Amino acid sequence: MSLNSVRTVAIVVPVYNEEDNIEHFTKSVDGVMANLPYKYEILFVDDGSKDKSREILRRLEEENPNVSAIFLARNFGHQLALTCGLDNADADAVITMDGDMQHPPELIPSLLKKWEEGFEVVQTIRETTEGVSFFKRLTSKYYYKILNLISDVPIQPGGSDFRLMDKKVVKCFREFREHARFIRGMIGAMGFRQTKISFVAPPRFAGVSKFSLRKMAHFALDGILAYSSVPLRWAFYAGIFSAICSIILLIHVFYTAYLGDAVAGWATITVCILFFGGMQMMFLGIIGEYIGRIFEETKGRPLYLIGKNKKE
Numbered sequence: 001m002s003l004n005s006v007r008t009v010a011i012v013v014p015v016y017n018e019e020d021n022i023e024h025f026t027k028s029v030d031g032v033m034a035n036l037p038y039k040y041e042i043l044f045v046d047d048g049s050k051d052k053s054r055e056i057l058r059r060l061e062e063e064n065p066n067v068s069a070i071f072l073a074r075n076f077g078h079q080l081a082l083t084c085g086l087d088n089a090d091a092d093a094v095i096t097m098d099g100d101m102q103h104p105p106e107l108i109p110s111l112l113k114k115w116e117e118g119f120e121v122v123q124t125i126r127e128t129t130e131g132v133s134f135f136k137r138l139t140s141k142y143y144y145k146i147l148n149l150i151s152d153v154p155i156q157p158g159g160s161d162f163r164l165m166d167k168k169v170v171k172c173f174r175e176f177r178e179h180a181r182f183i184r185g186m187i188g189a190m191g192f193r194q195t196k197i198s199f200v201a202p203p204r205f206a207g208v209s210k211f212s213l214r215k216m217a218h219f220a221l222d223g224i225l226a227y228s229s230v231p232l233r234w235a236f237y238a239g240i241f242s243a244i245c246s247i248i249l250l251i252h253v254f255y256t257a258y259l260g261d262a263v264a265g266w267a268t269i270t271v272c273i274l275f276f277g278g279m280q281m282m283f284l285g286i287i288g289e290y291i292g293r294i295f296e297e298t299k300g301r302p303l304y305l306i307g308k309n310k311k312e
């Protein structure tokens with residue numbers, strides 16, 4: 001690349017029912033990019049919205065030369081919508097961010113500055129989120145603690161999907177085709193020259209969070225199961241633990257039989273059956289989660305289906 005050619009930036013934004021945010025977001029990004037010496041594209045990935053988002057995006061695509069939109073055939077979830085955007089963004093640097101203003105566009109110049117300094121991944125770290133429930137903050141904090149305890153790659157607490165990736169990194173990322181994905185963990189584990197920037201996430205501009213408790217729990221589980229087989233090892237340790245317990249119990253049984261007191265074992269037996277039955281159920285559940293994921297991956301289905309491509 002010659003020194004005086006203009007570098008290009010793509011801003012990938014997954015949106016799901018964000019009718020009240022899209023225009024405000026676009027204006028705000030346009031405002032920020034107007035002062036920077038880059039050619040840019042805002043690439044929205046509509047994740048099967050059911051509100052007016054689709055019409056708004058279609059109109060913006062016509063009116064604004066910097067906007068393009070891909071429409072997925074249905075709701076595939078944030079991580080897959082993001083993947084679709086990364087697969088289709090064609091630029092020297094790609095920035096991924098949410099369309100609800102919780103990832104402040106004012107931070108874009110700082111991301112680009114780090115990129116110009118030579119960093120290939122600029123990850124943002126959420127210090128706090130204004131106006132988020134105590135429950136979400138608490139679960140998020142402990143989730144990352146547990147995740148780091150059991151995962152082989154370090155995952156930064158407060159990591160968000162607001163980041164800049166160099167073209168090189170995006171190209172490599174496209175080689176990763178697993179369905180259950182926790183993109184922030186994948187990128188963290190990829191290497192390259194990475195750096196971090198902290199920010200305080202403001203409350204949403206409009207609308208409500210699209211992550212229900214169920215979606216959140218599923219996403220959290222993906223993060224754990226995709227990054228380690230430690231839960232499977234727990235089953236092994238728990239097996240050893242229960243074997244030791246049963247040996248101790250056996251000694252106890254022989255001892256009471258020796259004393260001629262054998263009938264008084266009802267409580268012990270009931271407790272044992274419940275305890276070990278529960279353990280078996282739990283670990284079958286863990287193994288089942290892995291098998292379910294193996295099943296999903298072996299089908300080798302496409303990660304997402306595009307209903308309508310850019311400027312189509």
Ligand code: UDP
Binds near residue numbers: 014097209211
């Ligand atoms: N999103 C999406 N598909 C979904 C859920 C969310 O594309 O199934 C988008 C959403 O429109 C937003 C971003 O992902 O641009 C982050 O979602 P949200 O703000 O609801 O998450 P939160 O900030 O509450 O974690």
Ligand code: MG
Binds near residue numbers: 209
């Ligand atoms: Mg949000």
